C-alpha cells in the first residue's frame with residue numbers, strides 16, 4: 001500500500017460523522033529506548049491528538065500498557081486526549097485496586113520472578129496495579145535476556161493472564177486487553193470509524209477487532225493483522241498530522 005492510498009483513506013476517514021483515533025504510546029508516539037522513564041515523546045504527534053480530541057464528534061485516546069499514572073506523567077497530553085493505561089484496565093478518572101485474591105496472585109508471581117531477575121543483571125520487575133511485568137531491554141547479554149523471557153512464560157502462574165511483547169513478559173490479573181477495550185469504546189461512543197496505531201504484539205489484539213470501515217496501522221516490521229504500516233514514529237506523526245488537518249478542514253467548512 002503506497003502513501004497516496006493511505007492518504008486518501010485518511011482523507012475519507014476524516015469525513016465520517018463520528019471518528020475515534022487511538023494510539024499506542026511506546027514505539028508509536030514515543031521512541032523505544034533503554035530507560036523507560038525518559039522516552040523521547042513526539043510532541044507533534046501529541047499536538048495532533050490534542051487537535052483531534054478538541055474537535056466535535058471526534059475522540060483521541062492514548063492506549064498504553066503503561067500504568068495510568070506513569071502514562072499521564074510521560075505523555076504530557078492536554079485534557080482533550082483521553083489516557084487509558086494497563087492495556088485498557090485503567091481509564092482516566094478510574095482508580096484501580098486489585099481484589100485480595102488478585103493481589104495474592106500478583107504477589108505470588110513477583111516471588112517467582114525475583115530470583116530469576118536476581119540472576120540476570122539488567123532485568124527488572126515492574127509493579128503496576130493489576131500487572132507484573134518482567135523487562136529485559138537493559139540486559140546486555142541478548143541471549144540471556146531471551147532465556148529469561150522464556151523461563152518467565154513457563155511459570156504459568158495460577159489465575160493470571162500471560163502475554164509477551166518486545167523484551168517483556170506481562171502477567172495480568174484481569175482479562176482486559178487492547179482489543180476488548182477498543183470494542184467496549186466503540187459500543188460506548190457509537191463511533192462510525194476507529195483509527196488505531198501500534199507497534200507491538202499487544203497491539204495485535206486491537207487490530208484484530210477493527211472492521212472494514214476502520215483503519216489499523218502497524219508501526220515498524222513484524223507480522224500484523226493491521227491493514228497498513230508506517231516505518232516509525234515519524235510515520236505515525238505524519239498520519240496523525242494529516243488526519244488532524246483534514247478533519248479540522250472538513251468540520252470547519
Ligand SMILES: [Mg+2]
Nearest residue numbers: 024026027200
Ligand atoms: Mg508500543
